Amino acid sequence: MDEFNKALKAYEQKWHALTTGRNNEAFFAALKPTAFGWKTKDISEFNAWHNKLRDLSDQIHLGWVNERWLATFHLKGDPMHLDMRVIKIMQRRPQSTDAIGLDHVDFYTPDISAAEELLKKEDLKWTRETNGDHCKWLSVWFDGTEAKVRTDTVLRVCSDELIETENRILE
Numbered sequence: 001m002d003e004f005n006k007a008l009k010a011y012e013q014k015w016h017a018l019t020t021g022r023n024n025e026a027f028f029a030a031l032k033p034t035a036f037g038w039k040t041k042d043i044s045e046f047n048a049w050h051n052k053l054r055d056l057s058d059q060i061h062l063g064w065v066n067e068r069w070l071a072t073f074h075l076k077g078d079p080m081h082l083d084m085r086v087i088k089i090m091q092r093r094p095q096s097t098d099a100i101g102l103d104h105v106d107f108y109t110p111d112i113s114a115a116e117e118l119l120k121k122e123d124l125k126w127t128r129e130t131n132g133d134h135c136k137w138l139s140v141w142f143d144g145t146e147a148k149v150r151t152d153t154v155l156r157v158c159s160d161e162l163i164e165t166e167n168r169i170l171e
Contacts, residue, residue, distance in 0.1 A: 049089045068091040115149050
């Protein structure tokens, strides 16, 4: 957990540097961090993190998405830095050279259209992103990292994916 907390503290400093003094500083201050993504170099490292986090969690969702494993953990004990209780461990995609470690932080906003309009007024690099039918967000790219601004949490995505699977079984 020390490795996660250290990375989250470094991320928080980058985020603070990005958002302080913005035209819409109140918007950024109101965003609620809900989860973070941690990228692993291969399946062995993914499995090692899975094994470490399993006993610290009360809910786990494992999914095969875009030719790689993703695992979402809800911690049952004390939260980590930034009041984080949800960790997404992501196997790096095959042939990818993406950096490993802390990949991004998810931030909740109640209105994605308003968030998009506010981001248009800022001098930031951002994009609309999706990952399957259930996962949509706005990515803000900065200082070698990413913030995912979304109107749900990854837990909702996990739930929706399981319901979709249930519906396929019951058809």
